[in-house]
Amino acid sequence: MTTSMIPSPARWDTFVRAHPDGHLLQLSTWGQHKRAFGWTDALVGVANASGDLTGGALLLFRPLPLRLGTMAYLPMGPLLTDSAAEPALWDAIHVEARRHGAAFLKWEPGILDKPPPFASLGFRASAQTIQPPRTMLLDLVGDEEAILARMNQGTRRKIRQSLKGDVIYSEDQRADVARFNAIMQATGTRNAFGVHAPEYYALAYDLFIPQDGALILAEHESDILAGIMVFAVGKSAWYLYGASSDVKRNLMASYGVQWKAIQWARARGCKRYDMWGIPDAEPEELETEFERRSDGLWGVYGFKRGWGGEVLRSLGAWDRVYNPLVYRAYETAVKLRERRNHAD
Template sequence: MRTEVRTRSEVLEIGVIAPPEYHALADIHGGRSYLQVASWAAVKAEWSSELLAWRNSDGEVVGTTLVLYRRLPGVSRWYAYLPEGPDIDWADPRLERWLDPLLEHLDRRQVFAVRLGPPAVLKRWQATTLKTSVRRGCRVDDVLPDVVEPVGSSVAERLRDLGWNRGGEEGTGGDAQPRYLFQVPIGGRTHAELWSGLSKEWKRNIQKAEKSGIEILQGSESDLPAFFELLQTTERRNGFRLGRSLAYYQRQYRVMNAERPGRMRLYLSTWHGEVLAAHTMNVVGRRVWYQSGASANHRRDVRPSHVLQWKMMTDAQQLGADRYDMRGVSDSLDPEDRAFGLLRWKLGTGGELVQTVGEWERALPGPINQLLLRAMTRYRARG
């Protein structure tokens, strides 16, 4: 089944695409997120899914997306979610050419509301800029950014004009994926340049770990229980809970690597045979992400996490990555705020904090769809 919308220029059609063709089209618009690979649908086992593609009048695929579907309990209609997608031309000033066919397709699929996560960036702050701005009560948005991205600003304006609401606004339930990301630019830099970008503290801790006899290994699925045990230790120590089970990581490792070997990797930092830190990394084309990190409470003096991250960064460089994405951080620059600790640690890599346009949501036309969206928001809030 295909849905199309006519514009003054070109017709874009949307329809289901087979996994093999979808896999081959990962870099149409700057690279697909690991949350948009086909295997991610199997990771999110509680959701239904569909792979879609936009085609131009010549039948050429010009955009793709993974759509996750979840039914509101007791209702025969569906909620659609496009995590960090779709992969379309967000610089196109006529976004309705892309979004109208999507909405029509979802309407035929009995969807009452949809949420998407444009990858467009709004602002960038260099690590040096933020380090000099750390003070009590300060937040990232209080600091003048080093770069304001015009595409991101226009995407936000156009989405609002088209009737979409920003995640985090009243009634939307907030972003499901982090809006503030920390990334280390890698493309075009030498190993020496990457090292020179590290803070003195990071360099000192990496050298200390190496002298202490820390060894870095790539683990396998059989090492995931050790990783998960350390993750639980880390959650208790730092006062947060990701809410993921060991089975979740085992499923992710299995299905993503079945799709493409090396897509999900587990790195272990060992000292005299004991695993002191374990981090996961995802690879899609020229994009690399550090997803989850864990470390023990003891022998923190040998700095197992700094050297582990350095190994992952340099491996990402060897893989030809443009950026090493360290994922979400808090927007707090308050040194007394516990949430600032993670950002402070990542600032030592010499990278940059990136603010995306965030997630956007809207109900589809229909007399009860807005009511169903409110009900879905309350349902999500209950966890």
């Protein structure tokens, strides 16, 4: 017998960290982080007759305009250890979504070996994704020389250059988040992409570091040259936030902090390193376009492509509609916004 329940954050996070598909975006602390920036979060779980947690999900909710309810969002889940519990888990997810006034549930299951039966579960494909659908995934199996050998020659050379001289790399403390924020703002301005408010990164540090992440900075003669926030759950690590300053770029510190983050992930036993977000284009287009484009994620693709990763696309976004009328209004609003953005 399977019953629905609400796991405590600590119990759920233990389950996520032990699950082979456990993901950062399923930790309760991710919900706590998003809660500070306009979202609502909820945990849903199912247990067997012995009371053992056999599955669950972190759900997020964001208000729709004009008080039309909410959008429910399920990122990189749900997680199950007993496939027989799946129907009960989906029932619990839909009950919780409706309880929060959701007009629809947006599901981004991520990268899976076997796609779920979306249609039989009542989901339809959606072009509106929340997370970048395409990424670069590095294989961390083998020693450091094997990992370096998978990179292109230019990246290997820049890594070695970054480790020479007087650049100091360190896992830094809470007081150093302000210095990371400073170069993050400079990076956003230089590369013409949006960055979060300083409070966003400060809270990420408070919630995830040191248990699930690290802040690594590169410093030279009191100048902060580059920084990275890297996260890990189970055998996977994610490079979510990175920045570099406008000074002493010849020291290649952005390559040094990335390499130090990879070493950090390997020391934790990670086998995969997700560089999190490249343009949503096929590999052939990525290679022919990256040198001439700098808009959006194209500006960082030139850096990420040299690390020897595999270009992978997630399963994208899928929507389960609860209120067809509101959902049609949502789709119309999204299309109008995309047309305005394209016109600009």
